[in-house]
Amino acid sequence: MNAIDLPTVLLVDDEVRSQEAMRRTLEEDFRILTAGDAEQARALLEQYPVAVILCDQRMPGQTGVAFLKEVRARWPDTVRIVISGYTDSEDIITGINEAGIYQYILKPWVPDHLLDTVRQAAESRSLQGALHRMEIDLRAGTGVLRQRATEQLARAKDTFDFGRIECSPGSPVEEVCRMAAKVARYDLSVLVHGESGTGKELLARAIHYASGRAAGPFVVENCAAIPDTLIESELYGHKRxxxxGAYDDHIGLFQRADKGTIFLDEIGETSPAFQVKLLRVLQEGEVRPVGAPKPVAVDVRVIAATHRDLEADVRSGRFREDLYYRLANVTVTMPPLRERGGDVALxxxxxxxxxxxxLGRGALRFTADALAVLQAYPWPGNIRELNNEVTRAVALSDPLAAPDGAGLIDAHAFSRKVLQGAGSEVSQTRPEGGLHLDIPQxxxxxxxxxxxEAAVLRETMLRLRWNKTHAARELGLSRVGLRAKLQRFGLEPK
Structure with a gap:
């Protein structure tokens, strides 16, 4: 180790021979500085980072304890040692209490003892410094983590706020959100009913982040995907x-959701065995991992979802009545998209x-014609189907240019199924893809x-992108006859 890398020791003694004796004892392990009095020592302390200071008690002008009391105030990290030929108990007590003396060394000192004492003092200072830095890093790190967690929670609350569930004034979803917001404040189990793709999980997340459990985890599980052979392991966990095949410990769903919310999707598709296991957790408030010697308490709020009529399943014996009432403290229903005509555009x-x-595209919006088609189509797949159709339209179309620079997605960008389905007031798609029109009643x-006739004309024109020549040929009309019918029904393109 280079001399510049060695810990620095300051020797303060008015006797030169004593200084030299201590130097020879310590110089192989330490970088040595010497001072004849307190004033010289202060000057050196101002210039160099001193690890250990050895100070004679009896010096002209100021005693060693008095000087080290000042050192403690100005350079508190320096380890202070007093060398004295006197055993005055009052000086020792004053030194310990006021100057924070690390150790007293009595004259005549023994070289090996002096060297060991200074080594221990230097190591003590090094450890204290390391602990101090670790404490600072830990505090800083904890603060950063806490800040990040706070920011993430704020973003999640904003992302999954009830206000982010799109609905127009008068939409049936307005009442659903109002009811769910009231329920969120209380630690009740909620059963969310609705067709696939209606946004049941989105509503469940909004309930979680509006509750007192918002800072806890939100765990999602599709119950229909858990085989009976793994029910206990998935719900409760298992020990190695x-x-x-249990090569490692596995944390079950309920332990992962502790202090938070677990969302059990497709609860109506579960087997009798699953229902029994789940009921036990809800009744006892604890789980016993497979192979564990004792149960573990869990504090979890349960939100379940299903597209089935669970009350009918209870009556038929397919679903346990006691589990149903555990899950359905409150039931809310997400309406299908076909009942939310005013929400489709939003x-x-x-x-x-x-x-x-x-997809890295610029700003886009729908034309009025496109919105009319979207609102006319019944969306049997609900929001998932709408999302697929919008994705397809963006990926495959060349948007028209609007005056404000935005791209316009026209009805021509939609699939044949959607154009045909929107062609009548009540329409469906045949398996072979043909248009089926229900007779108005x-x-x-x-x-x-x-x-x-108007529905057939509209579907044909949209599908053929308002090409009148092709449409007239397909419908067996002349261009003049087609134009007359379009004018009669007000179907000219906007």
Missing amino acids: GAFT IAQRLLDEVARS SGTLQERLDRI
């Missing part, structure tokens, strides 16, 4: 070696913005025929 535009960002014969 509990069964063949949801579609939000999805369009998200897809455009993910009101109006005179001519009025009903007119409505069917």
Whole structure:
């Protein structure tokens, strides 16, 4: 080790021979500085980082304890040692209490003892410094982690706020969100009913982040995907070696969700065995991992979701009645998209913005014609189907240019299925892809025929991108006859 890398020891003694004796004892292990009095010592302390200071007690002008009391105030990290030929107990007590003396060394000192004492003092200072730095780093790190966690929680609360669930004034979803927001404040189990793709998980997340458990985990599990052979392991966890193939400890769903919320999707698809295991957790508030000697308490809020009529399943014996009432403290129903006509445009535009960002496209919006088609289509796959259709339209279309520079997605960008499905007031798609029109149930014969004719014309024109020549040929009309019918039904393109 180079001399510059050695710990520095300052020797303060008015006797030169004593200084030299201590220097010879310590110089192989330490970098040595010497001072004849307190004033010289102060000057050196101002210039160099001193690890250990050895000071004679009896010096002209100022005693060693008095000087080291000043050192303690100005250079508290320096380890202070007094060398004295006197055993005055009052000096020792004063030194320990006021000057923070590390150790007294009595004259005549023994070289090996002096060297060991200074080594221990230097090591003590080094350890204290390391602990201090670790404490600072830990505090800083803890603060950073706490700040990050706070920021992440704030973002999650904003992302999954009830206000982010798109709905227009008067939408049935407004009442659903109002009810769910009230329930969120209380630690009740919630059963969310609705068709696939209606946003049941989004509502469950909004409930979680509006509750007192928002800082806890939100664990999602598709119950239909858990085989009966793994039910206990998935719900409760297992210990290493509990069964063949259990090579490591596994934390179960309920332990992962402790102090938070667990969202059990497709709860209506579970087997009787699953229902029994789940009921035990909800009743006892604890789980016993497979192979564990004792149970573990868990504090979890349960939100379950299903597209099935669980009350009917209870009556038929397919679903346990006691589990149903454990899960359904409160039941809310997410309406299908076909019952949210006023919400389709809002949801579609939000999805369009998200897809455009993910695909690296600029700002996009739908034309009025495109929105009319989206609102007319019944969306049997609900929001998932709408998202797929919007993604397809963005990926495959060449948007028109709007005056403000945004791209316009026209109805021509939609799939044939959607164009055909939107072609009548109540429409479905045949397995072979053909258009099926339900006969209107009101109006005179001519009025009903007119409505069917208008629907066929609209679907054909949209599908053929308003190419009148092709449409006239397909419908067996002349261009003049087609134009007359379009004018009659007000179907000229906007």
